Amino acid sequence: xRPLDFEKPLYDILEKIRELETNPSLKDSVDRLKxxxxxxxxxxxxxxxxWQIVQIARHQDRPKSLDYLNNVLDEFLxxxxxxxxxxxxxxxxxxxKIDKFSIAFIAQxxxxxxxxxxxxxxxxxxxxxxxxxxxIMDLAxxxxxxxxxxxxxxxxxPGIGAEERGQFSAIAYSIMKMLSxxxxxxxxxxxxxxxxGALAIAAADRVFxxxxxxxxVISPEGCASILFRDASKAEKAADILxxxxxxxxxxxxxxxxxxxxxxxxxxQPKEMYKNxxxxxxxxxxxxxxxxxxxxxxxxxxxxxxxxxxYG
Amino acid sequence: xxxxRKETKLPQxxxxxxxxxxLWIKCENCSEILYRKHIEKNYWICPNCNYHxxxxxxxxxxxxxxxxxxxxxxxxxxxxxxxLNFPxxxxxxxxxxxxxxLNDASRVGYGKIDNFDxxxxxxxxxxxxxxxxxxxxxxxxxxxxKSIEKKIPYIALTSSGxxxxxxxxxxxxxxxxKTTLAVIELxxxxxLYINILTDPTMGGVMASFAALGDILIxxxxxxxxxxxxRVIEQTIKEKLPEGFQRSEFLLKKGQVDLVVPRNELKTTxxxxxxxxx
Ligand SMILES: [Zn+2]
Numbered sequence: 001x002r003p004l005d006f007e008k009p010l011y012d013i014l015e016k017i018r019e020l021e022t023n024p025s026l027k028d029s030v031d032r033l034k035x036x037x038x039x040x041x042x043x044x045x046x047x048x049x050x051w052q053i054v055q056i057a058r059h060q061d062r063p064k065s066l067d068y069l070n071n072v073l074d075e076f077l078x079x080x081x082x083x084x085x086x087x088x089x090x091x092x093x094x095x096x097k098i099d100k101f102s103i104a105f106i107a108q109x110x111x112x113x114x115x116x117x118x119x120x121x122x123x124x125x126x127x128x129x130x131x132x133x134x135x136i137m138d139l140a141x142x143x144x145x146x147x148x149x150x151x152x153x154x155x156x157x158p159g160i161g162a163e164e165r166g167q168f169s170a171i172a173y174s175i176m177k178m179l180s181x182x183x184x185x186x187x188x189x190x191x192x193x194x195x196x197g198a199l200a201i202a203a204a205d206r207v208f209x210x211x212x213x214x215x216x217v218i219s220p221e222g223c224a225s226i227l228f229r230d231a232s233k234a235e236k237a238a239d240i241l242x243x244x245x246x247x248x249x250x251x252x253x254x255x256x257x258x259x260x261x262x263x264x265x266x267x268q269p270k271e272m273y274k275n276x277x278x279x280x281x282x283x284x285x286x287x288x289x290x291x292x293x294x295x296x297x298x299x300x301x302x303x304x305x306x307x308x309x310y311g
Numbered sequence: 312x313x314x315x316r317k318e319t320k321l322p323q324x325x326x327x328x329x330x331x332x333x334l335w336i337k338c339e340n341c342s343e344i345l346y347r348k349h350i351e352k353n354y355w356i357c358p359n360c361n362y363h364x365x366x367x368x369x370x371x372x373x374x375x376x377x378x379x380x381x382x383x384x385x386x387x388x389x390x391x392x393x394x395l396n397f398p399x400x401x402x403x404x405x406x407x408x409x410x411x412x413l414n415d416a417s418r419v420g421y422g423k424i425d426n427f428d429x430x431x432x433x434x435x436x437x438x439x440x441x442x443x444x445x446x447x448x449x450x451x452x453x454x455x456x457k458s459i460e461k462k463i464p465y466i467a468l469t470s471s472g473x474x475x476x477x478x479x480x481x482x483x484x485x486x487x488x489k490t491t492l493a494v495i496e497l498x499x500x501x502x503l504y505i506n507i508l509t510d511p512t513m514g515g516v517m518a519s520f521a522a523l524g525d526i527l528i529x530x531x532x533x534x535x536x537x538x539x540x541r542v543i544e545q546t547i548k549e550k551l552p553e554g555f556q557r558s559e560f561l562l563k564k565g566q567v568d569l570v571v572p573r574n575e576l577k578t579t580x581x582x583x584x585x586x587x588x
Contacts, residue, residue, distance in 0.1 A: 175487060
């Protein structure tokens with residue numbers, strides 16, 4: 001694991017523990033250091049700034065959509081292509097099973113290694129990715145499958161082909177489909193929710209964010225370059241934008257936060273998978289008890305109300 | 312995302328009206344010197360190169376609605392909220408309200424086009440680049456409810472370089488969902504919905520309600536798209552081709568229905584209404 005700047009002191013101790021552990025006669029010192037490390041970890045992660053959370057949300061080793069699909073679903077099958085142009089690898093779709101529920105899923109995948117990142121276009125979808133998602137929404141609606149989406153993208157890809165093929169239209173229609181579909185939808189912001197490119201698959205009945213995730217109308221860097229004409233002031237911009245899971249809950253934009261292991265999902269992925277799995281199952285049971293008309297009514301009220309400006 | 316465009320100034324119309332000796336203006340596109348009275352009569356279209364100057368909402372209402380404006384304007388005085396305590400936002404709003412006499416970047420009301428009843432929604436580029444915040448979302452929604460109540464078509468004209476308004480953070484992003492929800496209501500009620508896309512309509516506005524009309528009409532030369540050209544250039548590290556993301560380009564790529572010059576907008580909408588009535 002690669003430490004972030006503010007994590008360095010902790011990684012140094014952990015490194016030292018690993019060294020000393022090879023010598024059994026130093027067990028006392030190792031135990032002392034381990035206690036120290038626990039304390040330091042607690043200290044570092046209980047007082048994170050928003051900018052530090054942004055860095056954790058984008059951490060290379062943070063579990064990505066594929067990790068969750070592999071470890072949270074009991075089984076799944078990825079499906080491919082939008083039937084119009086191509087198969088966008090920044091968006092993974094398919095069908096799966098979790099605790100006896102059949103579900104459909106749409107997930108943005110950033111990739112972890114350099115090769116994977118390039119292959120996945122850093123999780124930045126093209127219109128065909130959103131259109132592939134809409135195709136799966138059709139399937140889900142027809143077969144009455146709940147839809148689960150995992151959101152993790154810096155944003156929709158800003159490129160020539162993307163614009164030529166109607167990025168704006170793909171996003172708009174994807175939002176419209178999510179908001180009109182006659183099957184329940186649940187979205188999880190698992191890392192980075194970058195603007196309209198994220199919302200395209202996040203306009204769900206239930207929206208949750210993992211504890212160290214972010215969701216924003218503009219990246220802190222983008223905001224800083226407009227506001228201060230200096231992208232390096234992103235730290236300040238992150239505070240202004242109020243983009244952490246806790247902020248989103250306070251602003252009434254998400255329905256809840258999924259607890260992460262201390263320091264982030266990548267410290268204890270197994271614990272994270274367990275948390276998320278339990279959360280998804282709980283939500284599926286909750287939605288199962290509502291009939292579709294009720295779900296549509298709640299959905300209408302939820303999005304009708306957002307940012308209400310009357311006195 | 313808040314899209315910035317340095318190379319072009321705010322609509323010339325309002326700024327220059329103040330100076331009485333400003334009888335002549337220069338076309339921003341072909342640099343031809345034009346007699347102000349002529350261009351005013353010509354819908355702010357350059358007779359030399361067909362360039363459509365950016366104009367404010369008053370002028371559009373004047374050109375498109377019978378009698379030159381709304382018969383009844385709705386929810387004019389919705390108060391813009393500063394959800395994030397965004398630095399400088401409150402001051403900026405105050406300043407813009409005084410300068411433009413608008414309360415936010417959008418207006419909605421009931422009016423007539425060649426005697427057809429419509430609800431007309433419009434954004435004004437002068438107000439934070441016509442960007443979408445919570446007030447815009449609510450006005451758009453309110454207009455939709457009126458359309459459904461009166462069973463009359465809904466027409467939305469956008470001039471929104473700002474997309475979703477950065478100053479309202481995630482709340483502004485959510486207006487993409489809110490306005491889209493409104494469009495779904497129009498669908499459920501079989502109400503005709505037309506978009507008029509003017510220069511520029513970008514980002515979160517273009518990627519939500521402005522893209523979802525039954526018919527998309529673009530003014531000539533308008534910049535329309537999701538990502539701003541400068542963001543694209545920075546990403547792909549090359550210069551964009553001439554005319555990229557302009558109306559004519561989008562027509563060719565199958566992304567809009569019609570490109571219609573400003574002086575023909577009213578007759579075109581009127582024709583659509585006639586064909587469907
Ligand atoms: Zn000209």
